[in-house]
Amino acid sequence: MGAPKQKWTPEEEAALKAGVLKHGPGKWRTILKDPQFSGVLYLRSNVDLKDKWRNMSVMANGWGSRERARLALKRMHPAPKHGESSMALSALSQSEDEIVDARPLAPSGGSSPNDGPKRSIMRLDNLIMEAINNLREPGGSNKTSIAAYIEDQYWAPPNFKRILSAKLKHLAATGKLIKMKRKYKIAAPSTLSERRRNPSIPVEGRQRISPRIDRDDISLTKSQIDLELAKMRSMTPQEAAAAAAQAVAEAEAAMAEAEEAAREAEAAEADAEAAQAFAEAALKTLKGRNTPRMNVQMVHV
DNA sequence: AAAGCGCTTTAAAGCCGACC
DNA sequence: GGTCGGCTTTAAAGCGCTTT
Numbered sequence: 001m002g003a004p005k006q007k008w009t010p011e012e013e014a015a016l017k018a019g020v021l022k023h024g025p026g027k028w029r030t031i032l033k034d035p036q037f038s039g040v041l042y043l044r045s046n047v048d049l050k051d052k053w054r055n056m057s058v059m060a061n062g063w064g065s066r067e068r069a070r071l072a073l074k075r076m077h078p079a080p081k082h083g084e085s086s087m088a089l090s091a092l093s094q095s096e097d098e099i100v101d102a103r104p105l106a107p108s109g110g111s112s113p114n115d116g117p118k119r120s121i122m123r124l125d126n127l128i129m130e131a132i133n134n135l136r137e138p139g140g141s142n143k144t145s146i147a148a149y150i151e152d153q154y155w156a157p158p159n160f161k162r163i164l165s166a167k168l169k170h171l172a173a174t175g176k177l178i179k180m181k182r183k184y185k186i187a188a189p190s191t192l193s194e195r196r197r198n199p200s201i202p203v204e205g206r207q208r209i210s211p212r213i214d215r216d217d218i219s220l221t222k223s224q225i226d227l228e229l230a231k232m233r234s235m236t237p238q239e240a241a242a243a244a245a246q247a248v249a250e251a252e253a254a255m256a257e258a259e260e261a262a263r264e265a266e267a268a269e270a271d272a273e274a275a276q277a278f279a280e281a282a283l284k285t286l287k288g289r290n291t292p293r294m295n296v297q298m299v300h301v
Numbered sequence: 302a303a304a305g306c307g308c309t310t311t312a313a314a315g316c317c318g319a320c321c
Numbered sequence: 322g323g324t325c326g327g328c329t330t331t332a333a334a335g336c337g338c339t340t341t
């Protein structure tokens with residue numbers, strides 16, 4: 001790894017958001033060539049834009065930073081002491097495990113995801129095995145076909161592909177699946193069939209689950225993004241360019257205000273509680289000042 | 302050109318022993 | 322018992338290469 005990390009500045013992030021609003025996600029080269037954004041993004045490649053957008057999307061889907069997780073944890077379990085922290089974490093991970101592997105995937109056949117306890121506990125591990133089993137593809141099934149099968153049979157969360165990738169990687173690493181040329185085969189079918197006969201057999205021990213997955217219903221939703229993109233598409237190129245430029249300017253101004261608010265909060269650190277209340281109040285003020293479009297963009301400021 | 306994947310870097314958090 | 326400092330672990334973020 002030769003090149004040092006090049007951290008994204010708020011201006012670059014704002015330009016990226018505006019570029020995606022104007023051209024749509026996936027048009028990274030187009031965004032880079034756009035003179036409106038090239039001045040800010042001249043240090044970035046199309047791949048940089050793709051990666052950053054992926055990370056930002058992850059944040060928007062609720063895969064928050066550790067800071068957010070830590071704050072949430074503090075609110076749930078205020079200042080766990082030495083020796084108590086493991087208890088608090090285990091309680092948290094338990095609920096998350098239920099949510100992550102169980103909640104998002106429920107049968108789609110007209111029934112709601114809350115269709116009763118017997119089908120509420122469906123683990124992604126089992127679904128992957130089921131998909132590979134039922135697809136019966138020679139040489140195994142690739143991630144796309146597995147995802148297609150599960151999405152066809154069950155309701156999947158917006159970030160399902162990413163969850164699936166991580167899970168496939170984990171299963172391959174633990175030897176439950178064999179990966180060959182991007183295709184996955186079940187390594188130990190006997191174990192699976194035994195588990196089917198006796199569903200009480202745990203698939204595996206409690207996994208450490210990231211807190212981000214169960215928050216895909218907060219902040220920016222896909223429908224909101226689609227709505228905004230549809231609005232942009234209905235505009236003339238001039239209107240779109242003007243709106244994007246305004247978005248960049250508003251985002252920069254909002255971020256400057258947020259930074260100022262943070263500085264003021266730090267100055268009030270004599271009382272941590274008071275500082276936190278101040279930051280939240282400042283955030284509300286910022287959100288209130290922005291247009292509806294900006295509210296979408298500023299969700300995870 | 303875009304997407305996917307795997308790796309490294311970095312920073313924060315946790316752990317633990319030494320010291321007062 | 323409390324705290325300080327060093328070490329380890331973990332996960333986000335960024336980069337490079339490969340595949341589609």
